[in-house]
Amino acid sequence: MRVKWFSFVRVVGLTLVLSYHFFQNQYTGGFLGVDIFFTFSGYLITALMIDEFGKTGQFRLFSFYKRRFRRIVPPLFLSVILVMPFTLLVNRDYLTNIGRQIAAALGFTTNYFEILTGGSYENKFIPHLFVHTWSLAIEMQFYLVWGLIVFLLGITVRHFVQSRTRALAIFENTVLWSSLLLSIASFATMFLRARGLTDYSQVYFSSITHGYPFFVGSVVGCLAGIKTVRPAFERTIKNWNLSVAVSVMVISSAALIGLGCYLKFDHLQTYQGGLLLSTVLAGLMIYAARILHEKTPNSDEPQLITYIADVSYSVYLFHWPLYVIFSQLMPNLAAVALTVVVSFALSSLSYYVLEPIMIGHTGRWFKHSVTWKQVRVPFMTALVLLIGTTAYATRLAPQMTTLENNLWVGDLYQDVDQMNMHHSMIMAATKPTTQKVNGAGQPVPAGMPKGVSIIGDSVTLGTRSYLGAHVKQSSIDAEGDRTMDLAYKVMKQEQQSGILRQTVVICIGTNALDDYKEQTMNIVHALAPGHRLVLMTPYNAKAAPDWNSSKLATYERTLPAKYPYITIADWETAAAKHPEVFKGTDGVHFGGIHAGDVLYAQVVNSALQQADKTPLKK
Structure with a gap:
């Protein structure tokens, strides 16, 4: 029937x-x-x-x-x-x-x-x-x-x-x-x-x-x-x-x-x-x-x-x-x-x-x-x-995609770099320090490492090898599925350990949660005096304006006016102009596409040049 x-x-x-x-x-x-x-x-x-x-x-x-x-x-x-x-x-x-x-x-x-x-x-x-x-x-x-x-x-x-x-x-x-x-x-x-x-x-x-x-x-x-x-x-x-x-x-x-x-x-x-x-x-x-x-x-x-x-x-x-x-x-x-x-x-x-x-x-x-x-x-x-x-x-059929392979390799390099960095910090702590100044002539707090600390998610992890080689004096801590609250914990831990470098770059946001404003401000307020902060806007080719990642990017752009030590690395704008670097991907990651590595590093370096002209957090 x-x-x-x-x-x-x-x-x-x-x-x-x-x-x-x-x-x-x-x-x-x-x-x-x-x-x-x-x-x-x-x-x-x-x-x-x-x-x-x-x-x-x-x-x-x-x-x-x-x-x-x-x-x-x-x-x-x-x-x-x-x-x-x-x-x-x-x-x-x-x-x-x-x-x-x-x-x-x-x-x-x-x-x-x-x-x-x-x-x-x-x-x-x-x-x-x-x-x-x-x-x-x-x-x-x-x-x-x-x-x-x-x-x-x-x-x-x-x-x-x-x-x-x-x-x-x-x-x-x-x-x-x-x-x-x-x-x-x-x-x-x-x-x-x-x-x-x-x-x-x-x-x-x-x-x-x-x-x-x-x-x-x-x-x-x-x-x-x-x-x-x-x-x-x-x-x-x-x-x-x-x-x-x-x-x-x-x-x-x-x-x-x-x-x-x-x-x-x-x-x-x-x-x-x-x-x-x-x-x-x-x-x-x-x-x-x-x-x-x-x-x-x-x-x-x-x-x-x-x-x-x-x-x-x-x-x-x-x-x-x-x-x-x-x-x-x-x-x-x-x-x-x-x-x-x-x-x-x-x-x-x-x-x-x-x-x-x-x-x-x-x-x-x-x-x-x-x-x-x-x-x-x-x-x-x-x-x-x-x-x-x-x-x-x-x-x-491969066992891992190109991106997954890059992430796996990036994890290995990160483990090695983290051990080397901790060793260098321990050795540096035993030596007498002298007062240093930055590019704007401002004094750098004693004991603070020079350079850039980059804290990112899977997008950063996928380009880690290239990024580390093309951003001077940088340390990179990246992990898949990392959200802003987890980045906050990494930053606090590095800060308490004395290994957080003078300029901090936060490359987080594709996995933005509903409380993205609160989590972002936790990072802003927890950053110790003597640092600068660079916020990299997230990009997702599929994201609609009402997605949390899109709203986070819009919110981050408003912060430099209130906090002069904050600089925006506008990855969202730059990536949108170059859809070719996401061809055949999920619209977020570009692991394995060299042009994506180059563009990502350019956005970071450009923001760092701007940040070097801004005051340190008081």
Whole structure:
């Protein structure tokens, strides 16, 4: 039984996901489209489980697993081998650990693989080509666990209740209350674990914390059903007229689209209510669509909507890796257009022809039947070539991206430099000192090291070797994911140890938090007299004006007027004029691109020249 108007639910979910991936900066909350799919899956699977129990008096677990395997695995396998030839068009950084990515995708463990490797759609480095299969991993984990739970519930009910009708009623209620309790437990876990986090990937990707949309969908499946319908739902069908069903469906879908404009991946409220609200709205849309099916016995869904819904799963699988690849080869709008065309073409081929043949059925291409016998030779030839290409690309894949390698090397150099610097400071402290003056003729406090102390984040770490060689008398302390409060701690520690140099350069801000003003002023006030301060504005090519990093840059530019010992190194302005140094990167880091190293050092040196003309902090 195909329920009409459910296609709209799938289309809304797909539209939100594609909009988020294609226009992440403009449509920041489109990731909630995945929660629509989760809720719908929970509804559909649970309703079918109840139907099976009502018809046969049992729920057959291994038949359920077999059906899920045949629906999920063939499209996933095809998407992997059909995408891999496209990876030969981009640089090898995009193949980093591709073998492990493929293994995680096909093993339905991508969600935990991404948690362990720090992956995300908003990854600061090279995005994983198969990061989007995290949702399939959670879905398959839900099927495995929920299928077993329902199977055990069914056995228990049939053991104690002989009447088929009474057994069905008890089974429905037991499944309903189990779904409700599990959804509450999962959401409560997300709510509590999200507290205090700055990276929410671990709660977003976890099947434990992000499993509740499936169970909310299961609740709706128990209430609305498909073939097995509760008396209460039959009364609802009678009480709701057509306009009410349409209104609820339209309003809930519009609210979901609007919510996508508001939610952000890195905001706490997303995990403490935003995703739950989107799940409830998805449940309402599904409920209304189920009623609309009963109210429109003589109407059909638009064929275009039905087609998009049919191929939506495959489109989801194809679009992300294709978009990542195409967006490195052309402007974004062109990449989006090409991704949509190629994704739908490959998805149509997969859904209508290849998948049916792979599970022993007859495929269809428009009005023509396609059998295994007809396509056996070209299918096997193409399969061998595609698997060979995948194996070749996997063999070429590096273990680290160029940027990650630079960061790793930078860490090693930093450790060596820090030991040498501490040794030099200890030796210098044993020698008598004389009064020194700076370039402006001002006295330098006794014992204060000359030169520049640079405290930075991963951007600085990526160019550390070049920067250290081209900024005279400099010491560099840089670390990935460093925020302003952590830079404050480094500065205080160096200051207390007597190794903080006269001019302090703070290259922090891409990871700016909501309290960026307070954290910046902590540095300004904690800096001891006799120093100068240079603040380097952060740059992110993807940042909108309302991002914390953008607001921090604007705020930092206002400080020299109030504090004459502060100078601005305007990296944000300089970097924006040279987009070529970020080609093929995440728009923040330029590790491995020499022109980026040169530009970064020029901005620092130019600011230092200006700072040398300003007074010291009194």
